[in-house]
Amino acid sequence: MSKVPNMPKSWREETKPHKFCPGCGHGLILKALGEAIDELGIQDRVVFGCDIGCSLLSWDFFNVDAVQTHHGRTTPVMTGIKRARPDRICIAYMGDGGGYAIGSGHLVNAAARNEKLTVILANNCNYGMTGGQMAPTSLPHMKTETTPYGRDPEVTGYPTQGPEMVAAITRESAYVARGTVANVRQLKNYIKKALQNQIDGTGFSFVEALSGCPTNWSTNAKDTWAFIEKGMTEYFKVGEIKDPAKKEA
Amino acid sequence: MTTSAYKMKEVDTKKALFTIFTGICKGCGLCMEKCPAKTLVWSKTLGVYGTPAVEPKDAEGCTGCGMCATVCPDCAILIERKK
Ligand SMILES: Cc1ncc(C[n+]2csc(CCOP(=O)(O)OP(=O)(O)O)c2C)c(N)n1
Ligand code: SF4
Ligand code: SF4
Ligand code: SF4
Numbered sequence: 001m002s003k004v005p006n007m008p009k010s011w012r013e014e015t016k017p018h019k020f021c022p023g024c025g026h027g028l029i030l031k032a033l034g035e036a037i038d039e040l041g042i043q044d045r046v047v048f049g050c051d052i053g054c055s056l057l058s059w060d061f062f063n064v065d066a067v068q069t070h071h072g073r074t075t076p077v078m079t080g081i082k083r084a085r086p087d088r089i090c091i092a093y094m095g096d097g098g099g100y101a102i103g104s105g106h107l108v109n110a111a112a113r114n115e116k117l118t119v120i121l122a123n124n125c126n127y128g129m130t131g132g133q134m135a136p137t138s139l140p141h142m143k144t145e146t147t148p149y150g151r152d153p154e155v156t157g158y159p160t161q162g163p164e165m166v167a168a169i170t171r172e173s174a175y176v177a178r179g180t181v182a183n184v185r186q187l188k189n190y191i192k193k194a195l196q197n198q199i200d201g202t203g204f205s206f207v208e209a210l211s212g213c214p215t216n217w218s219t220n221a222k223d224t225w226a227f228i229e230k231g232m233t234e235y236f237k238v239g240e241i242k243d244p245a246k247k248e249a
Numbered sequence: 250m251t252t253s254a255y256k257m258k259e260v261d262t263k264k265a266l267f268t269i270f271t272g273i274c275k276g277c278g279l280c281m282e283k284c285p286a287k288t289l290v291w292s293k294t295l296g297v298y299g300t301p302a303v304e305p306k307d308a309e310g311c312t313g314c315g316m317c318a319t320v321c322p323d324c325a326i327l328i329e330r331k332k
Contacts, residue, residue: 007324023277027322221278
């Protein structure tokens with residue numbers, strides 16, 4: 001038997017190498033998600049929804065039922081599937097442009113209604129697929145395609161703190177966390193707890209993952225890690241923000 | 250189930266058998282930066298996009314810690330530790 005790579009069981013091997021750029025953080029987030037699905041043993045019940053943006057490159061990433069929707073609309077589409085089939089484990093996967101700008105209303109209202117689904121959002125500080133324009137999450141003074149002199153917070157505001165916003169509008173039964181691709185094991189644990197919150201029917205769950213976009217950042221490997229671990233992590237605090245399990249303990 | 254037929258290269262080091270699946274490696278270099286032993290170098294063997302893959306520079310440095318495999322977004326590295 002020929003030797004096989006150590007991919008999560010839920011990954012669809014014949015679609016690998018996957019479609020993301022070299023060094024893209026999406027691959028690491030989906031590795032954490034794949035391991036979480038494997039460890040929870042839920043592959044046959046998962047429905048995976050991906051957004052427009054680079055997240056859509058994952059439409060055939062897993063060996064699960066999948067749907068790709070319009071920009072920012074993944075959350076309501078997955079809400080519909082969950083309401084029609086409550087026995088399914090519904091995962092909405094999107095970028096920061098989809099979740100915090102174009103689809104922010106959908107995220108806010110699904111969270112406020114405490115929909116029993118899991119939203120995973122890749123925060124890479126820009127609009128990746130369209131060429132690196134400023135996103136709500138671009139850091140102050142960060143150079144992007146549309147802010148060549150750096151993002152001026154006086155003109156375009158300060159970066160959106162997504163998990164903090166979701167935590168503020170959800171009930172105590174919601175799970176909310178921010179992980180990072182610089183710590184895949186921790187990110188996997190956050191995603192597992194988010195999925196468990198849905199499996200138990202407890203409430204909404206949301207995990208933002210700090211992610212790399214070396215193509216649009218124009219960074220080599222060293223600078224990619226540095227941007228994630230220093231620049232982004234200084235502004236976006238990694239950790240669990242809301243955990244119903246902790247309340248009960 | 251498909252059986253994988255990815256191109257690969259094995260490097261036998263003292264502490265672990267290091268396998269790089271060159272048919273998946275995109276040459277991003279994220280693993281090199283995270284290797285605590287700083288033992289990974291660009292390989293003469295090319296990866297899937299025609300850019301250099303990675304491999305341990307000799308049989309000594311690699312500790313078999315598996316960090317490179319953990320941080321690879323493409324699962325292109327397999328570490329088999331020796332007892
Ligand atoms: C309603 C709508 N507006 C704009 C676009 C164009 N568009 C396609 S991808 C994209 C950027 C996506 O960025 P993000 O959500 O941050 O994901 P990333 O690509 O960075 O992973 C945009 C604006 C669209 N497809 N639909
Ligand atoms: S453009 Fe950025 S986010 Fe999109 S696949 Fe490439 S590295 Fe990843
Ligand atoms: S992290 Fe993976 S894809 Fe990138 S250079 Fe290393 S082995 Fe290749
Ligand atoms: S197993 Fe550890 S020491 Fe060996 S190459 Fe990978 S990261 Fe470096």
